[in-house]
Amino acid sequence: MSADWRADTVEKIRSLIVAAEPAAVEEAKWKKASNPAGVPTFSADGLICTVETYKDKVKATFAKGASLEDPTGVFNASLDAGTRRAVDLREGDVLDDDAFVALVREAVALNRA
Template sequence: MSEEWRAARVAHIRELITTAEIVEEIKWRKPSNPDGVPTFSLDGLVCTLETYKDKVKVTFAKGAALPDPAKVFNARLTAGTRRAVDVRKSDVLDDDAFRDLIRAAVAVNRE
């Protein structure tokens, strides 16, 4: 996360996710990604948070099962199970709608 905008985005998104008392863990460490992937769980996997050169990606494990009236999901829209939110440098993230997705993901895990 050498570029400042990505680090700032990750910190902001992490804050939105963890307000739901979700547990953060680092998984899937490998030589090409020694820092691993931040994962967020509460009664099961909620989402992962990854950085790429041009974006920060939040992938919801059961995203296809979540209501998204604000249309926050903008990636993996045709995937059978997962949905993702790609946030680029100039994008504005709807914090309230994102928190709604987090709450909905926890509710699906608890079903």
């Protein structure tokens, strides 16, 4: 892994979101002293997901994740949340790119429904 695997992971997630939905808009929200760059948020006719970086993981939280089909079990966090679902990626974890892209596409379709 690279010196900052988290930055690489965020870039990979960003590229998968754009591949899934080229019209997705990225904005940095919730800027604060401890996170001056803010939290990357991705939207297309509504919020798709946020991507937060922590010391030990990168978390992609889908705003309406509980309403999405996840047949391959990509979601591994916030599983008891009423609306959201998240994917936590730690150093060395392998993301199922195709399944993640499918989740993004489904989230966008739900936003547009």
